[in-house]
Amino acid sequence: MKYNPAEIEKKWQKRWEKEGTYHIDVTDPVHKLYCLVMFIYPSASKLHIGHWFNYGPTDTWARFKKLTGKRVFQPMGYDAFGLPAENAAVKTGVHPHKSTQENIEDIRIQLKRIGAMYDWRYEIDTSVPEYYTWTQWLFLTLYKNGNAYRAKAPVNWCPSCQTVLANEQVIEGLCERCSSPVNKKDLVQWFFRITNYADELLEHLDNLDWPEKTKLMQRNWIGKSTGVEIQFTITDTGDALKVFTTRPDTLFGVTYMVLAPEHPLVSKITTPENKEHVARYIEQASKKTEIDRQAIDREKTGVPTGAYAVNPINDEKIPVWIADYVLYSYGTGAVMAVPGHDERDFEFAKQFDLPIRNVILEPGKNEHEPLEKAYIDEGTMIQSGAYTGMDSKTGIEKISDELEERGVGKRKINYRLRDWLVSRQRYWGAPIPIIHCDTCGEVPVPEDQLPVELPTDVDFKPTGESPLARSESYMNTTCPKCGSGAKRDPDTMDTFVCSSWYYLRFPSATLDTAPFDKETTNQWLPVDKYVGGAEHAVMHLLYARFITKALRDAGYIGFDEPFLSLVHQGTITNQGAKMSKSKGNVVNPNSFIDRYGSDVFRMYLMFMGPYEEGGDWSDAGIVGIDRFVRRVYHLIIENTSYLAGKFRDDRILFDTLESDARNLYRKCHQTIKKLSVDTERFQFNTAIAALMELLNEISRYTQSMHQRSDIEKTVFVHTIRNFIIMVAPFAPHLAEEVWEMCGQTESIFTSATWPRCDESALNIEEVTIVAQVNGRIRAKFVVSAGTDQNVLKEMTLSNENIKRYIDGKQIVKAIIVKDKLVNLVVR
RNA sequence: GCCCAGAUGGCGGAACUGGUAGACGCGCUAGCUUCAGGAGCUAGUGUUCGCAAGGACGUGGGGGUUCAAAUCCCCCUCUGGGCACCA
Numbered sequence: 031m032k033y034n035p036a037e038i039e040k041k042w043q044k045r046w047e048k049e050g051t052y053h054i055d056v057t058d059p060v061h062k063l064y065c066l067v068m069f070i071y072p073s074a075s076k077l078h079i080g081h082w083f084n085y086g087p088t089d090t091w092a093r094f095k096k097l098t099g100k101r102v103f104q105p106m107g108y109d110a111f112g113l114p115a116e117n118a119a120v121k122t123g124v125h126p127h128k129s130t131q132e133n134i135e136d137i138r139i140q141l142k143r144i145g146a147m148y149d150w151r152y153e154i155d156t157s158v159p160e161y162y163t164w165t166q167w168l169f170l171t172l173y174k175n176g177n178a179y180r181a182k183a184p185v186n187w188c189p190s191c192q193t194v195l196a197n198e199q200v201i202e203g204l205c206e207r208c209s210s211p212v213n214k215k216d217l218v219q220w221f222f223r224i225t226n227y228a229d230e231l232l233e234h235l236d237n238l239d240w241p242e243k244t245k246l247m248q249r250n251w252i253g254k255s256t257g258v259e260i261q262f263t264i265t266d267t268g269d270a271l272k273v274f275t276t277r278p279d280t281l282f283g284v285t286y287m288v289l290a291p292e293h294p295l296v297s298k299i300t301t302p303e304n305k306e307h308v309a310r311y312i313e314q315a316s317k318k319t320e321i322d323r324q325a326i327d328r329e330k331t332g333v334p335t336g337a338y339a340v341n342p343i344n345d346e347k348i349p350v351w352i353a354d355y356v357l358y359s360y361g362t363g364a365v366m367a368v369p370g371h372d373e374r375d376f377e378f379a380k381q382f383d384l385p386i387r388n389v390i391l392e393p394g395k396n397e398h399e400p401l402e403k404a405y406i407d408e409g410t411m412i413q414s415g416a417y418t419g420m421d422s423k424t425g426i427e428k429i430s431d432e433l434e435e436r437g438v439g440k441r442k443i444n445y446r447l448r449d450w451l452v453s454r455q456r457y458w459g460a461p462i463p464i465i466h467c468d469t470c471g472e473v474p475v476p477e478d479q480l481p482v483e484l485p486t487d488v489d490f491k492p493t494g495e496s497p498l499a500r501s502e503s504y505m506n507t508t509c510p511k512c513g514s515g516a517k518r519d520p521d522t523m524d525t526f527v528c529s530s531w532y533y534l535r536f537p538s539a540t541l542d543t544a545p546f547d548k549e550t551t552n553q554w555l556p557v558d559k560y561v562g563g564a565e566h567a568v569m570h571l572l573y574a575r576f577i578t579k580a581l582r583d584a585g586y587i588g589f590d591e592p593f594l595s596l597v598h599q600g601t602i603t604n605q606g607a608k609m610s611k612s613k614g615n616v617v618n619p620n621s622f623i624d625r626y627g628s629d630v631f632r633m634y635l636m637f638m639g640p641y642e643e644g645g646d647w648s649d650a651g652i653v654g655i656d657r658f659v660r661r662v663y664h665l666i667i668e669n670t671s672y673l674a675g676k677f678r679d680d681r682i683l684f685d686t687l688e689s690d691a692r693n694l695y696r697k698c699h700q701t702i703k704k705l706s707v708d709t710e711r712f713q714f715n716t717a718i719a720a721l722m723e724l725l726n727e728i729s730r731y732t733q734s735m736h737q738r739s740d741i742e743k744t745v746f747v748h749t750i751r752n753f754i755i756m757v758a759p760f761a762p763h764l765a766e767e768v769w770e771m772c773g774q775t776e777s778i779f780t781s782a783t784w785p786r787c788d789e790s791a792l793n794i795e796e797v798t799i800v801a802q803v804n805g806r807i808r809a810k811f812v813v814s815a816g817t818d819q820n821v822l823k824e825m826t827l828s829n830e831n832i833k834r835y836i837d838g839k840q841i842v843k844a845i846i847v848k849d850k851l852v853n854l855v856v857r
Numbered sequence: 858g859c860c861c862a863g864a865u866g867g868c869g870g871a872a873c874u875g876g877u878a879g880a881c882g883c884g885c886u887a888g889c890u891u892c893a894g895g896a897g898c899u900a901g902u903g904u905u906c907g908c909a910a911g912g913a914c915g916u917g918g919g920g921g922u923u924c925a926a927a928u929c930c931c932c933c934u935c936u937g938g939g940c941a942c943c944a
Contacts, residue, residue, distance in 0.1 A: 202941075243861060247939060250860075255943075275944060288944095330942085360943045367944090373858090374942050446943050564938080601937095625895090637882070639870060643863090651869060653895080654882045664897095716871070719881035726881090800877050805925045810877070831911080845924050850876055855924050 033663040035627025039763040043145050051777050052147040054103045056537045059553035063100035065092040066533055066593075068562030068570070069107040069154075073114035075136040078609060079602050079635070079647060080563075082144065082619050086632030087599065087641055087714055088561040089146035093759035094709045096147065097784040103554060105536040106141060106148040108134050110157035112525040113191060113207055116458035120491060126458045127486060130157055140620075145628050145763055147779075152539040156528040162460040163481035164535065164545035165528050168577070169452075170463055170474050177223045177580050178452075180464075180472065184292065184358065185451055187215040192492035193455040194219055196524060197448050198251075198569045203321035211319040220453035220462060220521065224576045228252055228445040230590075231575055239595040241642070244567045251568045253446025258430045259362065260439045262287060262339040264299050265347060271295065271339050274361030274444055278433065279425035280368040281343045282414040283389035285379065287350045288332065288365050290358035291315040299350065301336030308333055308352060315354040330355055330378045341366075342438040343429070344415060353378065361444050369404065376404035389413050390422050450573065452524045457490035457497040459522030467509035467516035476510050482518065496520035530573040531581075533557050533592055552588045560593035563601070571596070597712050600644020602635075609647075617647055629761035630655050636714035636760065658722055659764055661729065662757060666750065666768040669732060674773035677740065677747040684791040690731060691745040695791055697727050698749040702787040705756045718760060724753055752785040754778070800851040801826040803835040819846045826852040 046052060067088045070081065089104070096102045108130075115126040115133075122129075134155065141148070154161055172178040186195040190210035194217060199206040224231075232252045235245045257276035264271055271287065289296055291312045300308045311333045322328070332353025339350050355374055356365050369379035369386040379386050388401050390409040397412050408422045417425050433439025453462060461482045463475040475482055485504045490497040498504050499520035509516040531545070537554045538546040556578075562570075571593070578592040601608060604615040622631045634655040639645045666673065687695055701724040708717035728749060735746065751772070758765035758778050769778040794815050799822055801809040809829045813822070823844055826832055832854070839856040846852050 243938080246861065250940065253940095253943065257944085273944080277944080328942095355942050355944095357943065365944045372944065374944075377942095444943075567939085637869085645869075648869075648883095651883045657897095658882085660896095715869090716881080719871075722881055798877065802876090802925075805923095807877070834911095843924060845876090847876060851925085853876085853924055 031667060033660045035629060035659075035763070036624075038767045039143075039145060039628050042763045042766045043142060045766075046145075046777070047150075049777065051779060052102075052104070052149050053151065054101060054149050056103065056550050056554060058101070059550075061099060061101045062554055063092075063095050063102045063559075064537075064554050064557045065095065065102055065104045065559045066536070066557045066561070067104075067106070068560075068566065069109050069529070069532060070137060070141070071109045071112065071114075072130055072133040072137050073112065073118070074611075075133040077137065077140045077619060079617050079619050080599075080609065082632060083602050083635050083644070084561060084563070084599050085141070085144055085146055086628075087636050087712065088559075088597075089144065089762075090632070090636065090714060090759040091559065091561075091709065091712060092147055093762060093779065094784065096779055097755060097758065097782060099783065102147065103149065103152075103537065104147050105152040105154075105539070106146075106150070107152075107154035107532060107536070107539075108137070108156065109525065109529050109532070110134065110155050111162075111459045111522075111528055113193075113456060113458070116456055116490060117191075119458070125486065126490075127157070143623060143628055144632065152536050154532060154535055154539050156460075156525075156532065157458075159481045159483055160542065161535065162484070162528070165460040165523065165531070166463040166475070166480050166482060167477060167545055168527070168531055168581075169460075169523065170477065170480075171584050171586070172222055172580055173464075173474055175580065175584050177226065178220060179223065180218060180220050182216060182218045183221075184214045185217050185219055187213045187217070189213060191456070192494045194451055194453065196451045196526070196569075198450075198572070203319065211321045213319050214316070219451050220519075221449040222452050222527075222576070222580075224450045224573070225445060225447055227576050227579050228254070228447050229443075230579060231447075231572065234575070234591055238591060238593070240593075241564075241596065241598055244564065244571070244596065244598065247567045248572055251447060251572065255444050255446075257442060257444065258433060258439045259442045260342065260366065260433060262341060262366065264295070264350070265338045265340060266301075267299055267337075269295055269299060271350070271364060272362045273364050273366045274442060275366060277368065277371065277426070278429040278439070279411060279414075279417075279422040280371045280389055281341065281366070281429055282411075282417070283368040283370045283387045284341055284346075284348060284366045285369060285385045285387055286348050286367045287339050288356045288367055288375075288378070289335070289350065289352045290356040290363040291352050291354055292358035293352070293363045295364075296335065296352055299335055299337040304334060304336035308335055311352060318354070330374070330381050332378065332382065342433065342436070349384075351382075359448065360446065370401055371404055371406055373404045373406065376401075387413065450524075450576070452527055453519075453521035454524055455494060455496040455520075456492060456522060457484075457488060459525060460484070460528060461498065462519040462521050462523060464519040465507060465509060465516045466519060467512065467514065469514060470509055470511040470516075473509055473511050473516070479510070484522075496522070498522070526569060526573050529570055530577040533560075533574070534578075534581075534587070546586075548586065555587070556589050556591055557593045559595050559597065561597045561599060564598040567598075598642055600640070600642050602644050602647050604647045606646060622649065622652065626652060626656050627659075627763070629764050630659050633659070633718060633760050637718045639715055641712045641714055655718075658725065659761060661725060662753075662761075662764065663768060665725070665729060665732065666754070666771055669735065669746070669750070670771050670773075672735070672743050672747055673750060673771070677743045678751070679744050680748060682741075682745060682748055684788060687741070687745065691742045694727060694731050694749055695745050695788075697724055698752055699788045699791040701756065702752060702785045703792065706784070706787065709759065714760070721753070721757060721760070724749075728753065755782045755785055758782070794849075797849045799825070799849075801829060801832055802851060802853040803832060804855060805853060808832050808835055815849055817849075819848060822846055822848075822852050826854065 067084055092102045092104045110130050115130050119126040186200050188195055188205040190208045200212050205212055255276050258278045259272050259274050262271040332351045335350050337350040338347045367375040369375040370388045371390050391397055391412045392405045392409050411417045411420045411425045461484055463482045465473045467473050485501050488497050488501045505517050507518055534546045537550045574592050581587050609616045634652045701720050704720045705717050754765055754768055765778050796812055797815050798810050798812050800807055809831045836856050841854055842857050843855040
């Protein structure tokens with residue numbers, strides 16, 4: 031019989047579905063394990079290799095855990111709101127609801143072909159009212175707790191997408207979606223107060239089993255810095271000018287001040303003769319795109335305001351400038367410039383011929399040498415009044431103390447993280463459940479009036495104004511408070527809001543009275559293993575952590591973190607480039623599934639290399655996995671007479687085994703050990719290699735099966751049964767089929783348990799000793815393990831080839847490592 | 858510019874706390890088989906010198922530590938990822 035994956039895979043997928051093999055009863059949390067892959071974005075109707083690489087291996091891990099006795103909950107859903115669907119709709123005229131639902135239909139069929147353990151009864155779709163009702167509930171919950179607010183702020187605007195963007199969605203000054211240059215605009219927008227949680231988001235990273243790289247990215251994004259807010263005084267007006275610095279030790283080196291062009295004090299302190307220049311500069315700065323502003327190699331620009339400020343440490347009068355290298359959104363929007371010890375200030379000072387003062391002496395340098403560039407590290411304080419001679423580290427503390435005592439400074443912590451801008455001027459998203467009333471102001475839609483349904487009869491062409499604003503029937507409503515006529519909020523939510531809480535929804539996917547059942551949620555969450563792309567390191571993953579904490583504080587859940595353990599699959603590239611439609615290098619998995627089957631394809635993806643590294647796509651080796659799978663299939667067909675027969679006995683005593691039965695048994699248990707460790711750690715490539723090694727050994731063993739003794743046949747059956755169970759997570763359909771051939775009637779995933787390693791069989795009995803002379807290998811010999819060091823030395827000395835290298839020489843030293851090597855050092 | 862990760866045969870990749878470099882697979886070579894299919898089996902396969910025994914060289918480049926380095930330290934090159942005037 032020939033291995034026919036198409037037939038076998040169909041058969042088992044049908045049977046799993048019919049029997050509900052992977053159904054999980056969420057009311058019973060005993061041995062629960064919540065394994066989650068990032069749900070799918072259904073913008074295109076085809077699964078690509080990246081999806082398979084995400085879902086296949088994760089399913090392997092989940093199946094492994096199931097076999098070890100866990101009750102694995104593995105759901106799947108659709109992140110269905112979002113710009114790509116809407117942009118496609120603008121182009122094709124097909125309504126995004128229609129295209130999204132059609133895509134989901136296609137995608138579901140393809141997902142099922144993977145043959146993963148998804149419990150489809152818990153499927154979710156973020157774009158349907160059954161889901162977004164609760165996205166709106168989430169918004170209102172944050173609103174009630176002061177974590178959602180509306181404010182006017184300079185925000186990122188994508189002129190192509192015609193909407194605002196969160197900071198996280200601006201990549202190098204370009205829109206994350208469409209790569210257009212992003213502008214700043216002053217707009218009233220909705221924000222989530224993620225900065226309230228900045229410190230906790232930073233601190234809790236330490237407890238998470240996440241890739242260090244990802245934690246580091248989040249730490250950098252949060253960007254905590256400790257310093258002092260120092261108050262300078264504007265001489266003419268008496269206004270306080272506050273600046274934040276991490277280097278109060280350089281305070282004696284301040285030679286000018288700089289305000290961000292947007293700083294409110296600018297208009298007040300600018301002297302009449304400078305008004306025109308300043309106004310022109312502000313005008314120009316506001317027109318720049320983020321790219322222009324951020325280009326680091328660009329020359330610094332700025333203009334003096336004509337005002338002066340007084341340095342509180344030495345009463346020195348210094349000029350105040352405005353320049354766009356100072357960001358209004360960070361700290362106080364103003365800086366004290368220390369050109370001697372800050373690269374940016376140095377560059378600016380050079381540009382405008384401002385004085386540069388050396389106040390931190392670099393170790394080994396002469397105080398009177400002029401600075402060639404800013405010295406930004408620690409050193410000895412000089413020209414610093416009473417602080418001269420102090421090391422800068424101490425100086426930071428001492429000067430901070432003095433400023434605090436005198437009431438002109440305060441220690442402060444600043445974060446780079448900004449509040450999350452969640453409103454969007456687009457159509458295909460969850461409407462913001464707020465009503466604007468002329469008398470009552472902002473009024474939240476009462477919960478019992480949710481959902482605020484997204485109307486379908488809207489012209490969603492992007493114009494920069496929210497499409498919903500054009501729908502009178504949508505916009506006009508009554509105020510829930512006073513009953514008079516009022517307007518709905520015309521914006522929709524960032525799709526990252528939908529995905530910031532979906533993991534909470536899964537176990538309660540069908541619940542229609544609440545976003546999630548409190549008890550079930552607290553039992554099944556946090557997610558035990560979360561798998562998805564590293565591109566979400568700071569967006570989705572940070573948002574989800576924040577939402578979890580906010581809901582905890584609102585009293586809905588009893589845990590701090592949503593994802594205890596995180597794995598990122600690597601990226602599969604093609605010819606070195608990320609696969610994308612525009613590059614035309616997308617590889618369609620379907621041709622491989624048709625030819626080799628799902629088992630072979632997913633296993634090949636796992637065998638290609640380390641899971642977390644990904645790699646460049648090549649189908650060159652897939653035949654290797656195909657051969658492996660067929661060899662397994664044929665090996666079992668040829669031996670069913672033993673497998674289904676009387677040789678089943680798991681109580682084999684290793685000590686009674688001899689020769690190759692002993693070796694096979696040992697190999698079997700070595701493999702069990704390796705598979706258990708490697709599969710747990712997502713090291714699928716080496717796990718599969720170990721399975722191949724075991725198969726090679728079994729094949730050799732079976733060549734003389736007919737003349738083997740009963741005990742030898744028993745060892746064979748024992749090994750092959752364990753082998754099938756170990757193959758099962760990697761090639762589930764194949765495993766079911768051969769398991770059935772062995773006379774089993776129930777699914778391997780419900781009837782088998784992951785084998786336990788017989789430690790007594792692992793003792794290595796023979797070892798190869800490497801004999802070296804001066805560190806170079808000159809001979810090898812096999813001895814039994816534990817052979818005495820002196821014996822090893824004697825054997826080395828008497829070795830013919832070794833003799834050639836030591837004759838006539840003096841042995842200075844002999845290094846002998848038990849069971850490993852002998853190294854003779856001769857002169 | 859700064860931070861992080863990496864570089865191993867013709868190819869994908871293995872290698873525990875420094876102790877046989879190249880597991881496993883692809884490819885290639887030879888042989889055997891077959892109801893000739895994109896099949897199976899056996900042996901070989903880092904480079905190089907040699908009939909062989911056995912040498913020399915070898916983990917991006919250069920230095921170092923050590924009896925011993927893919928592994929530890931320093932410098933450099935390249936590749937991938939992140940941040941990008943955050944004071």
